[in-house]
Amino acid sequence: FAAFNVGDLERAAALAHPDLVYFFPGRSPLAGEHHGVEGYARVLETAKRLTDGTIRLDPVAVAEEGDHVLVWGRLTARRGDRSYDGWNAYVYRFVDGRMREGRTVPADLYAFDAFWADASENTQLIK
Numbered sequence: 001f002a003a004f005n006v007g008d009l010e011r012a013a014a015l016a017h018p019d020l021v022y023f024f025p026g027r028s029p030l031a032g033e034h035h036g037v038e039g040y041a042r043v044l045e046t047a048k049r050l051t052d053g054t055i056r057l058d059p060v061a062v063a064e065e066g067d068h069v070l071v072w073g074r075l076t077a078r079r080g081d082r083s084y085d086g087w088n089a090y091v092y093r094f095v096d097g098r099m100r101e102g103r104t105v106p107a108d109l110y111a112f113d114a115f116w117a118d119a120s121e122n123t124q125l126i127k
Helices: 009-013 036-050 109-116
Strands: 016-024 032-035 056-065 068-079 082-095 098-106
Touching: 009 036, 016 036, 032 036, 068 109, 082 109, 098 109
Parallel strands: 016 098
Antiparallel strands: 016 032, 056 068, 068 082, 082 098
């Protein structure tokens, strides 16, 4: 998460497996399944762009079991006059040291979805 927080999206995306499937919840333009390194990189880039780089994840707990990793952390971000300060879980499955599956699981899906709602700045490009 350190690479993402400082804007090094290339390094963050380098952890992705070529066959990655990443799920972003909700009904916003960012929501849905994103495939491969490019799809994952587009989600990260779009989130950074829509928040003018203010998005930040601070992990507070990490659990690992076999190929699975669970991260619990506080996500903060601003979009214009909106702000988000919430707890999210991130669930990952790794293959050969790279993320093969990932999922964002907000503790408050309604607040999370409201924050990302009507993100209209060409977010269709991330699909």
